Amino acid sequence: xxxxxxxxxxxxxxxxxxxxxxxxxxxxxxxxxxxxxxxxxxxxxxxxxxxxxxxxxxxxxxxxxxxxxxxxxxxxxxxxxxxxxxxxxxxxxxxxxxxxxxxxxxxxxxxxxxxxxxxxxxxxxxxxxxxxxxxxxxxxxxxxxxxxxxxxxxxxxxxxxxxxxxxxxxxxxxxxxxxxxxxxxxxxxxxxxxxxxxxxxxxxxxxxxxxxxxxxxxxxxxxxxxxxxxxxxxxxxxxxxxxxxxxxxxxxxxxxxxxxxxxxxxxxxxxxxxxxxxxxxxxxxxxxxxxxxxxxxxxxxxxxxxxxxxxxxxxxxxxxxxxxxxxxxxxxxxxxxxxxxxxxxxxxxxxxxxxxxxxxxxxxxxxxxxxxxxxxxxxxxxxxxxxxxxxxxxxxxxxxxxx
Amino acid sequence: xxxxxxxxxxxxxxxxxxxxxxxxxxxxxxxxxxxxxxxxxxxxxxxxxxxxxxxxxxxxxxxxxxxxxxxxxxxxxxxxxxxxxxxxxxxxxxxxxxxxxxxxxxxxxxxxxxxxxxxxxxxxxxxxxxxxxxxxxxxxxxxxxxxxxxxxxxxxxxxxxxxxxxxxxxxxxxxxxxxxxxxxxxxxxxxxxxxxxxxxxxxxxxxxxxxxxxxxxxxxxxxxxxxxxxxxxxxxxxxxxxxxxxxxxxxxxxxxxxxxxxxxxxxxxxxxxxxxxxxxxxxxxxxxxxx
Numbered sequence: 001x002x003x004x005x006x007x008x009x010x011x012x013x014x015x016x017x018x019x020x021x022x023x024x025x026x027x028x029x030x031x032x033x034x035x036x037x038x039x040x041x042x043x044x045x046x047x048x049x050x051x052x053x054x055x056x057x058x059x060x061x062x063x064x065x066x067x068x069x070x071x072x073x074x075x076x077x078x079x080x081x082x083x084x085x086x087x088x089x090x091x092x093x094x095x096x097x098x099x100x101x102x103x104x105x106x107x108x109x110x111x112x113x114x115x116x117x118x119x120x121x122x123x124x125x126x127x128x129x130x131x132x133x134x135x136x137x138x139x140x141x142x143x144x145x146x147x148x149x150x151x152x153x154x155x156x157x158x159x160x161x162x163x164x165x166x167x168x169x170x171x172x173x174x175x176x177x178x179x180x181x182x183x184x185x186x187x188x189x190x191x192x193x194x195x196x197x198x199x200x201x202x203x204x205x206x207x208x209x210x211x212x213x214x215x216x217x218x219x220x221x222x223x224x225x226x227x228x229x230x231x232x233x234x235x236x237x238x239x240x241x242x243x244x245x246x247x248x249x250x251x252x253x254x255x256x257x258x259x260x261x262x263x264x265x266x267x268x269x270x271x272x273x274x275x276x277x278x279x280x281x282x283x284x285x286x287x288x289x290x291x292x293x294x295x296x297x298x299x300x301x302x303x304x305x306x307x308x309x310x311x312x313x314x315x316x317x318x319x320x321x322x323x324x325x326x327x328x329x330x331x332x333x334x335x336x337x338x339x340x341x342x343x344x345x346x347x348x349x350x351x352x353x354x355x356x357x358x359x360x361x362x363x364x365x366x367x368x369x370x371x372x373x374x375x376x377x378x379x380x381x382x383x384x385x386x387x388x389x390x391x392x393x394x395x396x397x398x399x400x401x402x403x
Numbered sequence: 404x405x406x407x408x409x410x411x412x413x414x415x416x417x418x419x420x421x422x423x424x425x426x427x428x429x430x431x432x433x434x435x436x437x438x439x440x441x442x443x444x445x446x447x448x449x450x451x452x453x454x455x456x457x458x459x460x461x462x463x464x465x466x467x468x469x470x471x472x473x474x475x476x477x478x479x480x481x482x483x484x485x486x487x488x489x490x491x492x493x494x495x496x497x498x499x500x501x502x503x504x505x506x507x508x509x510x511x512x513x514x515x516x517x518x519x520x521x522x523x524x525x526x527x528x529x530x531x532x533x534x535x536x537x538x539x540x541x542x543x544x545x546x547x548x549x550x551x552x553x554x555x556x557x558x559x560x561x562x563x564x565x566x567x568x569x570x571x572x573x574x575x576x577x578x579x580x581x582x583x584x585x586x587x588x589x590x591x592x593x594x595x596x597x598x599x600x601x602x603x604x605x606x607x608x609x610x611x612x613x614x615x616x617x618x619x620x621x622x623x624x625x626x627x628x629x630x631x632x633x634x635x636x637x638x639x640x641x642x643x644x645x646x647x648x649x650x651x652x653x654x655x656x657x658x659x660x661x662x663x664x665x666x667x668x669x670x671x672x673x674x675x676x677x678x679x680x681x682x683x684x685x686x687x688x689x690x691x692x693x694x
Contacts, residue, residue, distance in 0.1 A: 039521075040521070043521050044521065044522060174665070174666060197665045198665055198666060199661065199665055200661075200665075200668065200669045202625075202626050202629075202669075203626075203661075204617050204623075204626045204627070205415075205419055205616075205617070205657075207415040207418070207419070207547075207658070208412060208415050208657070208658045208659075208660075208661030208662045208665075209661060209662075209665065211408065211411045211412060211415060211662055212408075212662060212665075215405060215407070215408045215411075228523070229523045229618065229620050229622075232523050232525060232618055233617060233618055236525055236618065237616065240528065240535075240544045240546070240547075240616070241535065241542065241543075241544055242534075242535045242542045242544075258522075262523065262524075262525050263525070
C-alpha cells in the first residue's frame, strides 16, 4: 500500500512538473538547423560557416531566456540531399530556422521554402536570383550577391589608376559567373580589354591558358576561378610562369583567408574586390573586432568571410527572435524584415521589401601584416564599399516581388 | 597564326604528355598483364603526393630524398591492396576487378582525408629548378622542363625493363597469352602482384614529381586518372607504345585545344576517343585487348 502511494506521489509530481514547464518554456532550447558542407573537398567552407555560427551563438548566450541548440546536418554540397536534410531538420528536429547554406543548397531550397515554412538565412550564396527574380518570403541572404560583387570590382578599377591603364584579360573557369565577371570588366569605360579564355572546370594544368594571357600582353588578369584548390593551383602556376611579374592578378570576390595563408607572399600579387576581407573591417568597426577576438579564442584562427557572414546571419536571426518575442517562424520573418543590428560585418538590415542584406564589400590589395593578427601574416587591405553603392536598385526593380 | 603561341602550346603539351606517360604506362601494364582496369590508379597517384609531404615533414629531409622515398612508401601499400582485393577475385570476370578497384579508390581517398584532412598543400619549387628559363624568347618554368625530362627518362626505363630483361619477357608473355605463359611455368599471380606494386609506384612517383606544380590534395588523382585512361584507350589497352603515343595525343589535344578553342577542347578530346572506340575498339595502334 505504501509503495502504491509513493508511486502515485511520484506520478503526481511528474505531472505537476510537466504542467509547470509547457512547450517553449524558459529551459527548453530553441533549435536552429545548420545545413552546410561537412564532408568532401568543399568542407573547409562548411567548417568556416559552422565555426561562425558557433561563435555568434556563444556570444549571444540565451534568446528569449532559452538556450540555443544547433543541429548540424551535412548537405554534401548536393541539392537533393540539401532538400532531404532541410526537411528532416524542420519536420523531425522541429528547428525554428535554417542557417549555413551556400549557393547550391539555397537554390535547392527555394522551391520547397514555402513547404518548410521556417526562415532560411543563407550567408554564402552568390547567385543573384535568390534574392532578386526568385526571391521567397522565407529565404534571406546576408552576403553580397554576385552583382553587388561585380559593382565593387568596377569601383576598384575606377578608383585605381594602375588598373585603369592596364591591359585586361579574363582567365576563368567556363561557367556563367566567369562570363558575367568578364563582361563587367569589359563594360568599364575607357579600359583596354585584350582578351579572355574560359578553362574547363576540371582544369589542373593552367599552362595553356596562362600562355594566352601572356600572348595577349595582359597586365591585369581578372581570375574568376572556383575558390579552393583550383584557385590555389592557378595562382601558384601563374607565379611559376612569371605571369605575376608582368601582370597584377585581380580576384573578383577575394581570397579566403586559409587560401591566403597557403599562398603566403605570393598573395601580395593579388588585388581584390569582394567581401573576403571583412575581418579587417575591425579597424573601423568595434563589433567586428569583438567577434574576431571571440572567434580566435574559440577556434584559434582568423575569422574568414564565411564565418563573419554566417555569424551575421545568426546574429540577425537571434535579434529578430528577440524583437518578435517569439521563435514562431512567421513572427521571426516579419521581425527580420525590419530588424537593424550591429553584426560582425557592421550594422546590417535587409533591403526594404526584399530579402538581401545591405552588406558592405571591401576593396584593396593583399599585404603583409606586421605584426601578424589572429595568426594571419597576409591579408587584404579593406576599404569599405557600402551597399548603397553596390545595390542601387530597389528590391522591386531588381525583380523581387514578394506576395 | 602566331607561331610563337603555337610553339608554346606544343611545348606545354609535350611537358604534360611526358608527365601523363608515367601514369598511363602503369595503367596499361596492369591491364595487359591481368586485365585489371585499375580505377584506384588515381588514388595511388594522390597517395604518392601525400607520401612525399609526410616524408618531408617527418624526417625534415628536403624534396629530393622525399621524391625518391614516396614510391617506395606506396609500393607495399599497393602490394597489400592487390593481395587483399584483386588477388582473390582474379578468376572472375573483368567487371569484378573494375568494381573492386573503383571501391578501393574511394577507400584510399577516404583514408587520405581521414589522415591528412581535405585541405590542399602547396609545395615550393625545389632548388635548383626555381624560376624560369628562356626558351626561344619565352619564359618557361625550369621545374616543368626538369619534371618532363625525368618523366621521359623513367618511362624509357620502364620500356627497357619490359623489352630487354627476363622479367619483361615474362610480362610480355603473359600479356600475349596468360594461359600459355602459366602453362610454361610463369607465376602469373605473383608477377601481377609485383607489377601492380610497380605501376602504383610509378603513379606515386608521378604524384610526388607533380606536387610542386599541381599541389597535393585528396582528389588530385581524378583528373590525371581520366586523362590516363583516355591515353590508354587511344593507344590500345595493354599496348605500351600505343599508350605512350596516346599520352602525347591527349596532352597535345588539351594543350593546343585549350590554347585555341578552350571551350571545345574537352569535347574535341572525347569525340576523338569516341570515334576511336567505334572504329578501332583495340585502339589506334591495335594489339591491345578488347575488354
